[in-house]
Amino acid sequence: MRIQPPNAVSPSATRTDAGKRPADDDLATSRAVRMRGSAPDSPLGRLAALGKTPLARSPNPDSKHRPAIPSELACASYLEPQAIPSPRQLVFEWEATADWETANRHGPDLFTHLHDLLATYGADELAEPSLAEPSRATPAPPKQAFDWEAAFDWQAADRHAPRLAVYLRELLAAYRANETPAVRDIDFAHEMASALNAADPALKLEIHDFAPHAGADGIRNASLTQRLLRGLGSGETWRAVLEAGGHRIALSVQHARGAHDVSLLLIDSVPLKEEAIKRLKNTWDDALRAMANATPTQLDAHAPEKRAQPVRLHLGVMNSKTQKTPDGCLIHALSATKKMASDAAIRTMHERLLQGLARGRVHAGVDVLNAGRHLPPAFFKHATSERVVDTYLDAKRTQFQASTARALAHRERPDWWHRPPVDPDAPVNRKGQTLARRQAGYMTQRVNTFGVVHTYSNSYEHKRIEIVRNTIGHLVAVARNSAL
Incomplete structure (x- = not known):
């Protein structure tokens, strides 16, 4: 099964007068169920523990009310609700055919980091730190003048x-x-x-x-x-x-x-x-x-x-x-x-x-x-x-x-x-x-x-x-x- 990349808008998706795609309630419900069933030490469980998933953002009696996350962003939204960007157009051709589910299953850390990069690509902001910090490159030696x-x-x-x-x-x-x-x-x-x-x-x-x-x-x-x-x-x-x-x-x-x-x-x-x-x-x-x-x-x-x-x-x-x-x-x-x-x-x-x-x-x-x-x-x-x-x-x-x-x-x-x-x-x-x-x-x-x-x-x-x-x-x- 292939799913759309994070925050991406399918070319065939229909839009309302306000310019947003209708929510797919069944998809959102199934994703929420999978989140609740995630083990604490699993990749999605760790995301939930960091407040990166709908599970962590779900209201509880001791927490303040937060706005609901749009269903089209429910699977993997790494931004706070008040900072959620509007659905973006695809930047790279390969995004439409990428097997995101397999990527998340076999390389969750790299998947998380790639999502951060795609979510902020072209924006005047830096990508939010992901679970797996990219390795820091060794400083290049000074440029030789002679x-x-x-x-x-x-x-x-x-x-x-x-x-x-x-x-x-x-x-x-x-x-x-x-x-x-x-x-x-x-x-x-x-x-x-x-x-x-x-x-x-x-x-x-x-x-x-x-x-x-x-x-x-x-x-x-x-x-x-x-x-x-x-x-x-x-x-x-x-x-x-x-x-x-x-x-x-x-x-x-x-x-x-x-x-x-x-x-x-x-x-x-x-x-x-x-x-x-x-x-x-x-x-x-x-x-x-x-x-x-x-x-x-x-x-x-x-x-x-x-x-x-x-x-x-x-x-x-x-x-x-x-x-x-x-x-x-x-x-x-x-x-x-x-x-x-x-x-x-x-x-x-x-x-x-x-x-x-x-x-x-x-x-x-x-x-x-x-x-x-x-x-x-x-x-x-x-x-x-x-x-x-x-x-x-x-x-x-x-x-x-x-x-x-x-x-x-x-x-x-x-x-x-x-x-x-x-x-x-x-x-x-x-x-x-x-x-x-x-x-x-x-x-x-x-x-x-x-x-x-x-x-x-x-x-x-x-x-x-x-x-x-x-x-x-x-x-x-x-x-x-x-x-x-």
């Missing part, structure tokens, strides 16, 4: 780099939740530099605490000054991250071979106003003079004839304006130094500046250079502001078009100072993405510390996670090699 997470050796990371492993977990959790993490980059600056040097020995990256306003004595004793003097005449190239007053900036250094000339290129990621740039220029002018006046005793001991040779230091300051967030200066500086080691634009600028010092076209001191003119698009990959990138690309396209037009007109003149411009729409990564397209892929919205929603690129946060992960890998490799 492809390497599944294969990452967390056990080795916790063993050989526990503090960095904790930091990496914090960064990943914040990245998935699109939240700003508690930044602790500076705690691991030296470890990060070591990892970058291990990955690229030609990088020669160093970390120096340097305050250009420290005065002559403080500057002479600074580690940066001593490093510059040791390299005089060597022709070597190296990079540094300068920690100055809580801010980190990128520095590239090229020594002349056989002379005491040094070219320094500095990239600051934080936007500076014109007045601030003037103050910075004056401060660095004083600092360079103090450095040049420091006696290179080590070099003099081996070559006294070079004592009279002047030390000429030239610093080119570029303000990239890539950082418009309160954090990330170390990541921007590390990224810039890594790019400075491999980019042809930086090598060309060093060569031309050293040639200018040797020929007298360039004088020792500080020059403020236009970052948009001299730096190729790859240096702006981690720019947080879309406007900064748009402004840069517009200026770069104009520069590129003008240079191309001059070359076509055969009026191009070699310029020892300015590097020939590059195509601003050239790919900036291995995926072949342009700068604009790459930044668009990292744009996100986030509420800042003032409660204002702002849109920016979180590419530098992605870079931070990459650097921390690689640093952990480096420390694990060092620990394993030392154990051999």
Whole structure:
């Protein structure tokens, strides 16, 4: 025998003027009899004990009067009388042919739960808990934000780099939740530099605490000054991250071979106003003079004839304006130094500046250079502001078009100072993405510390996670090699 699903209206059922099907008194009576004959420990008996059946709802002298249950709902109504819904239309095709009686007999618990789901399907309410609570699914693991997470050796990371492993977990959790993490980059600056040097020995990256306003004595004793003097005449190239007053900036250094000339290129990621740039220029002018006046005793001991040779230091300051967030200066500086080691634009600028010092076209001191003119698009990959990138690309396209037009007109003149411009729409990564397209892929919205929603690129946060992960890998490799 097949019966209709709970609360279902048979398509062939007749309806009264009020829209309800006439009650089948015989069916209701037979169901009530079966309920009264149910054993207390049977499925229907347990339903009755919970007040889920007409038997439990039948009046008794000690209970208050309750409204009668419509006969068409008498077999299995799991809602209180005042909340009984009107008969519903079938939702699923299989409901009309389902063997509900057999289901109730062989799987009463699942039958009860299925009834709850069908009774509330499509309604703005939750299903009433049934006798058999459905098994709770194990919470799914957090969604992976990076492809390497599944294969990452967390056990080795916790063993050989526990503090960095904790930091990496914090960064990943914040990245998935699109939240700003508690930044602790500076705690691991030296470890990060070591990892970058291990990955690229030609990088020669160093970390120096340097305050250009420290005065002559403080500057002479600074580690940066001593490093510059040791390299005089060597022709070597190296990079540094300068920690100055809580801010980190990128520095590239090229020594002349056989002379005491040094070219320094500095990239600051934080936007500076014109007045601030003037103050910075004056401060660095004083600092360079103090450095040049420091006696290179080590070099003099081996070559006294070079004592009279002047030390000429030239610093080119570029303000990239890539950082418009309160954090990330170390990541921007590390990224810039890594790019400075491999980019042809930086090598060309060093060569031309050293040639200018040797020929007298360039004088020792500080020059403020236009970052948009001299730096190729790859240096702006981690720019947080879309406007900064748009402004840069517009200026770069104009520069590129003008240079191309001059070359076509055969009026191009070699310029020892300015590097020939590059195509601003050239790919900036291995995926072949342009700068604009790459930044668009990292744009996100986030509420800042003032409660204002702002849109920016979180590419530098992605870079931070990459650097921390690689640093952990480096420390694990060092620990394993030392154990051999």
